[in-house]
Amino acid sequence: MIVTIDGVAASGKSSVASGVARALNIPYLSSGLLYRAATWAALEHGLTLDTPQAGRTLAQLLTGWEERGQPLRLRPLTEGNQVWQAERDLTEHLHTARIDAQVSAAAVLPELRDWVNAQLQGLTPPFLAEGRDMGSTVFPQAERKFYLYATPRVRAERRVLERHQDLESVEAALKLRDERDARQSAPALDAVHIDTGSGTLPEIIAQVMSHLPA
Numbered sequence: 001m002i003v004t005i006d007g008v009a010a011s012g013k014s015s016v017a018s019g020v021a022r023a024l025n026i027p028y029l030s031s032g033l034l035y036r037a038a039t040w041a042a043l044e045h046g047l048t049l050d051t052p053q054a055g056r057t058l059a060q061l062l063t064g065w066e067e068r069g070q071p072l073r074l075r076p077l078t079e080g081n082q083v084w085q086a087e088r089d090l091t092e093h094l095h096t097a098r099i100d101a102q103v104s105a106a107a108v109l110p111e112l113r114d115w116v117n118a119q120l121q122g123l124t125p126p127f128l129a130e131g132r133d134m135g136s137t138v139f140p141q142a143e144r145k146f147y148l149y150a151t152p153r154v155r156a157e158r159r160v161l162e163r164h165q166d167l168e169s170v171e172a173a174l175k176l177r178d179e180r181d182a183r184q185s186a187p188a189l190d191a192v193h194i195d196t197g198s199g200t201l202p203e204i205i206a207q208v209m210s211h212l213p214a
């Protein structure tokens, strides 16, 4: 079985995916974390993301690591996905304001989208995949598809609790990322839409579960 959960930034995708995956006893895959890790790799190597050759250069960097036996890999742990490069856990570097500000520019690169999609499509079901285009592009064959949303204010308030940043600037950054992300990915037309601002996390998880076979 494949279940997809897509949605806007900070809509609760990972938290809901983790809860649903736990209830179903299957792993969940965070595609956003792979985009974040590739963005981290680009920044670490001083790659400028808005040049015509950026996609090719980034893909060469990622496949070069693979060929040298030091691949960037998603570890789909149910309690929270991680990304490792060889023996190094990169996860703590991936949810920062610096990566948030650059990740949409990396995610627009077709070479990177192909790389992320190939990583995910190489995995064996059952699993739950979360991101922006899991139900529309990467796993159109998924049995059940969901799309999570909430107002920018609700999402910003939740982010501020995690990162102790200024509410207005977090909300403005989320709106900007929504705009950029919408240009390069869209949810599936057959997804069930859920407003995560309308309930607690356990209630939203229960709502998703109510659409899945018992």
Ligand SMILES: Nc1ncnc2c1ncn2[C@@H]1O[C@H](COP(=O)(O)OP(=O)(O)OP(=O)(O)O)[C@@H](O)[C@H]1O
Binding pocket: 007, 008, 009, 010, 011, 012, 013, 014, 015, 016, 032, 158, 159, 162, 196, 197, 199, 200, 201, 202, 204
């Ligand atoms: N229904 C809810 N009620 C209250 N808090 C929630 C709810 N859903 C998610 N949260 C909280 O909102 C925050 C953002 O959730 P989460 O990180 O899962 O979102 P995301 O969509 O995966 O984010 P990103 O796009 O940055 O990867 C977390 O602190 C989470 O606990």
Ligand SMILES: Nc1ccn([C@H]2C[C@H](O)[C@@H](COP(=O)(O)O)O2)c(=O)n1
Binding pocket: 008, 009, 010, 013, 031, 032, 033, 035, 036, 103, 104, 107, 130, 131, 132, 133, 134, 177, 181, 184, 185
């Ligand atoms: N399927 C996906 C997943 C993610 N992205 C991009 C767009 C986001 O801004 C960024 C980080 O994702 P998040 O951690 O917020 O889920 O990655 C995408 O284009 N397609």
